[in-house]
Amino acid sequence: MLVFERRREPSKFWTAITPVLAVLVTLIAGGILFAILGKNPVEAIKTIFWAPIFDPNLSAYARPQILVKAAPLVLIAIGLSIGFKANIWNIGAEGQYIMGAILGGGVALAFYPLEAWWIFPLMIVSGIVGGIAWAMIPALLKIKFKTNEILVSLMLVYVSEHFLASVSLGLLRNPDGVGFPGSRNLQHYVSASNGELFAGTGIHLGVIVAFVSIFALYGLIRFHRLGFQVRVTGQSVRISRFAGVNPNLMIIFCLAAGGGLAGLAGIFELSGPAGLLSIDFNVGYGFTAIIVAFLGRLNPFGIALAALLMSLTYIGGDLAQFMLNLPAAAIQALQGMLLFFLLSMDFLSQYRISIKHWARG
Amino acid sequence: MTRKIFKGFAILTSLLFTFSLAQAEPKKVGFIYVGPVGDFGWSYEHDQGRLAVEEAFGDQVETSYVESVPEGADAERVLTQMALAGNELIFTTSFGYMDPTINVAAKFPNVKFEHATGYKRADNVSTYSARFYEGRAVIGHIAGKMTKTNQIGYIASFPIPEVIRGINSAYLHAKKANPDVEFKIVWVFTWFDPAKEADAAQTLIEQGVDVIMQHTDSTAPMTIAEEKGIFAFGQASDMMEFGPTARLSSIIDNWAPYYVARAQALLDGTWESVDVWDGISTGMVEIGEFSDRIPEDVRAEAQAMADSISDGSYHPFTGPINRQDGSAWLGDGEVADDGTLLGMNFYIEGLSGSIPN
Numbered sequence: 001m002l003v004f005e006r007r008r009e010p011s012k013f014w015t016a017i018t019p020v021l022a023v024l025v026t027l028i029a030g031g032i033l034f035a036i037l038g039k040n041p042v043e044a045i046k047t048i049f050w051a052p053i054f055d056p057n058l059s060a061y062a063r064p065q066i067l068v069k070a071a072p073l074v075l076i077a078i079g080l081s082i083g084f085k086a087n088i089w090n091i092g093a094e095g096q097y098i099m100g101a102i103l104g105g106g107v108a109l110a111f112y113p114l115e116a117w118w119i120f121p122l123m124i125v126s127g128i129v130g131g132i133a134w135a136m137i138p139a140l141l142k143i144k145f146k147t148n149e150i151l152v153s154l155m156l157v158y159v160s161e162h163f164l165a166s167v168s169l170g171l172l173r174n175p176d177g178v179g180f181p182g183s184r185n186l187q188h189y190v191s192a193s194n195g196e197l198f199a200g201t202g203i204h205l206g207v208i209v210a211f212v213s214i215f216a217l218y219g220l221i222r223f224h225r226l227g228f229q230v231r232v233t234g235q236s237v238r239i240s241r242f243a244g245v246n247p248n249l250m251i252i253f254c255l256a257a258g259g260g261l262a263g264l265a266g267i268f269e270l271s272g273p274a275g276l277l278s279i280d281f282n283v284g285y286g287f288t289a290i291i292v293a294f295l296g297r298l299n300p301f302g303i304a305l306a307a308l309l310m311s312l313t314y315i316g317g318d319l320a321q322f323m324l325n326l327p328a329a330a331i332q333a334l335q336g337m338l339l340f341f342l343l344s345m346d347f348l349s350q351y352r353i354s355i356k357h358w359a360r361g
Numbered sequence: 362m363t364r365k366i367f368k369g370f371a372i373l374t375s376l377l378f379t380f381s382l383a384q385a386e387p388k389k390v391g392f393i394y395v396g397p398v399g400d401f402g403w404s405y406e407h408d409q410g411r412l413a414v415e416e417a418f419g420d421q422v423e424t425s426y427v428e429s430v431p432e433g434a435d436a437e438r439v440l441t442q443m444a445l446a447g448n449e450l451i452f453t454t455s456f457g458y459m460d461p462t463i464n465v466a467a468k469f470p471n472v473k474f475e476h477a478t479g480y481k482r483a484d485n486v487s488t489y490s491a492r493f494y495e496g497r498a499v500i501g502h503i504a505g506k507m508t509k510t511n512q513i514g515y516i517a518s519f520p521i522p523e524v525i526r527g528i529n530s531a532y533l534h535a536k537k538a539n540p541d542v543e544f545k546i547v548w549v550f551t552w553f554d555p556a557k558e559a560d561a562a563q564t565l566i567e568q569g570v571d572v573i574m575q576h577t578d579s580t581a582p583m584t585i586a587e588e589k590g591i592f593a594f595g596q597a598s599d600m601m602e603f604g605p606t607a608r609l610s611s612i613i614d615n616w617a618p619y620y621v622a623r624a625q626a627l628l629d630g631t632w633e634s635v636d637v638w639d640g641i642s643t644g645m646v647e648i649g650e651f652s653d654r655i656p657e658d659v660r661a662e663a664q665a666m667a668d669s670i671s672d673g674s675y676h677p678f679t680g681p682i683n684r685q686d687g688s689a690w691l692g693d694g695e696v697a698d699d700g701t702l703l704g705m706n707f708y709i710e711g712l713s714g715s716i717p718n
Contacts, residue, residue: 058445065438165550169520169717178480179522179704185460202438273434278457279519279550283431318439322391322425323446329397 004351014349019295019302022342023309029341030334039324047323048316048334055319062315064201068273070311071210072097072265074304076289078213079261081298083254085221086233090255092138092153093262094286095160096131100263101270102160102167103130105277108192109172109184119191124267131263132256134160139255143248149255157286165279172277182278186271194271206268213261217300230254262286291339310335390414390624391448392426393439395455396553402578402597403552403614404428407454407477409598410616417621421628432457440465444472450627452620453477456521462486473632475623478523480703484634489619492640493523494530494702495670496612497574498677499648499663500594501531503609504572505538506659507592514565515546516558516575516582520716522705524576529709530677531574534666536711545570548717555581566591572609583607592654599649610663611649618644638699641671678702683710 027049031041052062076093083090090096104127111119138152165181167173172183186192194204221227233240233250240247265285274281292310296302317331392411396404411424425448427439436458443451444465452475453462459479466474466486474486482488504513513535517524528546535542545568547561558577562585565573572592575582583600586593586607593604595611619637626632639645648667651660669675680691685708691697708716 058442061441061445068434069438162550165519179706180456180480181519181521182457187460187464269434273437275433275460278432280432280457283433283435314435315438315442318427318430318442319446321427322439322443325425327398328427328429 001356003354003356004347005354007350007352010349011352015297018345018348019297019306019342022338022345025341025345026334026338029337033330033333033337034326037326037330039326044320044324044326047320048313048331050316051319051323052312052315058319061200062319064198064203065315066308066311067207068202068204069314070304070307071204071207072269072285073289073292073307073310074210075206075213075265075268076258076262076286077293077296077303077307078210078217078300079258080289081217081293081296081300081303082220082230082257084293084298086230086250086254087237088233088251088254089150090135090138090153090258091150091290092135092155092157092286093258093289094282094284095153095157096134096259096262097266097269097286098157098160098164098282099134100127100131100266101277101281102164102172103127103133104263104267105183105186105192105270106167106172108186108189108271111191112184112189115191117191120194120271123192123271124264127263127267127270128260129263131259131261131266133259134263135255135259136252139252142251149251153255161282164277164281168277168279168281174276183276185275187275192271194268196272202273204268204272206265206272209264209268211304214300214304221300226253262289295339295342309338313338387420387423388450388624388627389446389448390422390424390627391443391446391451392424393430393436393443393451393453393455393458394426394428395432395457396429396578398426398428400553400578401580401600401603404454404578406597406614407452407616410620411452413617414620414624418624418628422624430458433461437461437464440474441468444469449473450475450624450632473627482634482636487623487633487635487637489635489637489639491614491616491645492638493612493614493646494526494677495640495667496646496648497527497530498534498670499667500574500610500612501534502538502666503651503655503659503663504531504574504592504594505535505542506662507609507655508535508539508542508572510569510571511539511541511543512568512570512572513542513544514562514568514570514573515544516561516565516573516577517546517548518552518577519550520548522703525708525716526702526705527576528712529705532712533682533709534677538662544712546712546714549577551577553578555579558582559585562586580604595649601649606654608649609652609655613647613649615644615647641667642673684708685710685712 027045031045034044035041053059080090080093104123107126108123138149141147141152142149168181174184196202196204229245232243233245237247292306295306313335320326394404394407398404398408415424430436430439450473454477456478459481462474462476463481466483470485476488478490479488532544545565549557549561551557558579559581562573562582566589573582573586574594575596578597580600580603583593583604587604592609593607595608597614599611599613601608676696678697680695681693682691684690
C-alpha cells in the first residue's frame with residue numbers, strides 16, 4: 001500500500017520541481033476542460049500560452065504587455081512575500097493598492113493644471129504613503145489589541161472600495177465629465193503622467209521599478225540583517241526575541257512593506273495604463289498577487305516568473321476569447337486550476353511517498 | 362469509376378467554395394462586454410445584438426467578443442489586440458471604455474469604433490445610447506397603479522445622470538398615476554452583484570414595498586420578488602423566466618437593429634461617425650409584454666403612453682416639473698432639452714432623500 005511519511009524538512013528537489021509540474025498538469029486538465037467545451041484543446045492551449053509570445057501579428061504588441069500586466073503583480077507580491085515569510089498575513093493588498101492610487105492621484109489632481117517637475121515624484125511618494133497608512137490600521141490594531149491582521153486587512157479592502165466609489169463620484173470627479181463618475185485622466189496631465197518609456201510598448205516606470213524590486217528583495221533577504229530577522233520571526237516569534245527582534249516593529253515593517261509596495265503599484269497603474277480613478281479602478285491585482293507570491297514560493301525570482309505566467313494567461317485568455325470563442329469563465333477556471341494543483345502538489349515536498357507491503361503479525 | 366468522378370467533383374466544388382470564400386473575406390466585427398454574457402441583463406442584451414448581426418449577414422460578417430473586461434488598462438489592451446487581429450468595427454459596450462476606446466481609435470484610424478453611453482467622439486468613433494427613461498415612464502405608471510402599500514422600491518446602481526434620470530422619470534409617472542406614491546431608493550454601488558441586489562430587495566420588502574424597480578443588471582431582485590409574492594419589472598432583458606408571476610413588464614435594451622444597421626454601413630462603405638440617442642420609436646427601448654395581472658385599463662393606458670412617446674406627441678419630461686428643492690425646472694408645457702437630461706444631477710420634487718456622492 002501507499003504510505004505517506006512526513007519529511008523532516010521539505011524536500012528541496014520537490015519544492016523546486018512542483019511549480020513546473022503544476023503548470024504541466026494544469027495544461028493537461030485545462031486541455032480536457034476545453035475539449036469538453038467543444039474546442040480544440042491543442043489550439044486553445046496554444047492560443048493562451050503561445051500566441052502572445054510568438055504569433056507574428058500579435059506578439060510585437062503582446063510581449064511588452066505581458067511585462068506591463070505583470071508589473072503590479074510583481075510589486076505587490078514582493079511586498080507581501082516579506083510579511084508571509086515572517087508569518088504576518090496581509091490579505092488586504094487590494095485595499096492598500098486602492099488607497100495608494102487615491103492618495104497619489106488626489107495629490108496630483110490637487111495641483112491640476114499646474115505643470116511642475118516635482119509633481120510626479122510627490123505623487124509617487126504619496127502613493128506609497130497611502131498604501132502604508134492603510135496597512136498601518138491592521139498593524140496597529142494587531143499590536144495594541146492582538147486583532148487578527150488577516151481579517152482586518154481583508155475587511156479594509158471593502159472599506160477602501162467604498163472610499164474609491166465615493167471619491168470617483170464626489171471629491172475627485174472630473175468637473176468636465178458631464179456628471180459621469182471618474183476623475184480627470186492623468187494621461188492628459190503632463191506633470192502627473194506616467195507615460196510609456198519606449199514608444200509603442202506601453203512599458204512605464206512602474207515596470208522598471210517592479211523588476212528592480214525583485215533584486216532589492218533578494219538583497220534584503222540574503223544579505224541584510226532585516227532579512228534574517230524576518231525569517232527568524234517566521235520560524236518562531238519567541239526565538240526571534242532572543243535574536244534581538246522587536247516583534248511589534250516586525251509587524252509594522254512587514255505590513256508597511258506590503259502596503260507601501262501595493263500603494264506604489266496603485267499609483268503607477270493609475271498614472272500610467274489606467275489613467276483615471278473610477279469606481280472599477282481596482283481589478284484584483286492585490287488578491288492575484290497573493291497567488292503569485294505563493295506560486296513563486298516567496299522567492300523573488302520565483303515571484304517574477306509566477307507573475308509573468310499569470311500575466312500570460314490573462315493576455316492569452318483575451319486572445320482565446322475572441323479568436324476561439326472560449327468563455328471568460330473557462331480562462332478563470334484554468335487560472336484556478338493552476339493554484340489548486342500547485343497547492344495540492346505541495347504534498348510532495350512535505351511528504352515522502354513509498355510503497356510498503358503489509359507486515360504480518 | 363463513378364466514385365472517382367464523384368470524388369473529383371467534390372474536390373472541385375470544395376475548391377470553388379474556398380475560392381468564393383477567399384473572394385469575399387468576411388468582415389470582422391468585435392464586441393467587448395463589461396459583464397459575463399450570461400448576466401441576463403446589460404451584457405446579455407449586447408450579445409443578443411451581436412447574434413443578430415451574425416444572423417443578418419451570415420458569411421459576410423464574422424463576429425467575436427471578449428466578456429468581463431475591466432474598464433481601464435485591460436480594456437485598452439483587449440481593444441488593441443482586437444484591432445490587430447483584423448476587426449474592422451468594434452463595439453465597446455460600457456461607459457468606462459470611453460477613454461480606452463478613444464486612445465485605441467487614435468492608433469487605428471482605419472478601424473471603426475462604436476462606444477455605448479459615452480460622450481467622446483472622433484472620426485472613427487461613434488457613440489450610441491438609449492432613452493431608457495422613456496421605458497421608465499411607462500413602467501412607472503404601471504407601478505403607481507399596482508402598488509397597494511403606496512411604497513415603491515428602487516434599486517439604483519450609481520448616482521450618475523443615467524440612473525438619476527430613470528428615477529425621476531419613473532417617480533414622475535408613478536406619482537401621476539397615484540398621488541400617494543412614495544419611492545424608497547437603495548443605492549448598491551454596483552452594476553452587477555446578485556448578492557447585494559438581493560439584499561437590497563429584501564430590505565425594501567421589509568420596509569413595506571410591494572413593487573420593485575431596478576437599475577442594476579442581475580436577475581436577483583426579480584427572484585426575490587417572486588419568492589415574496591410582490592411585483593417587479595425586468596431590467597435590460599425581459600427576465601420573464603426569473604419571476605413568472607412577479608414580473609409585470611420590462612424594459613428591454615434592444616441593440617439588434619442598431620448593430621445590424623452599423624454592420625450594414627460597414628459593408629456598404631458608408632459608415633460615418635454618429636451620435637445616436639434612440640428610444641421607443643426606433644425599438645432600441647422595448648417595453649416587454651404586459652402581465653395579465655395588470656388590469657386591462659392600466660394596460661391600455663401604459664400602451665397609449667408608450668405609443669405617444671413613440672410618435673413624439675408626448676415627452677416624459679414635460680413641465681410643469683419642479684426640482685426637489687421646490688425651484689422651478691420646467692414651465693407649463695415646457696419639454697426638457699437633451700443637454701439637461703444627459704447631465705441630470707438632481708431629483709425632482711416629491712422624492713425624498715438626497716443623491717449620495
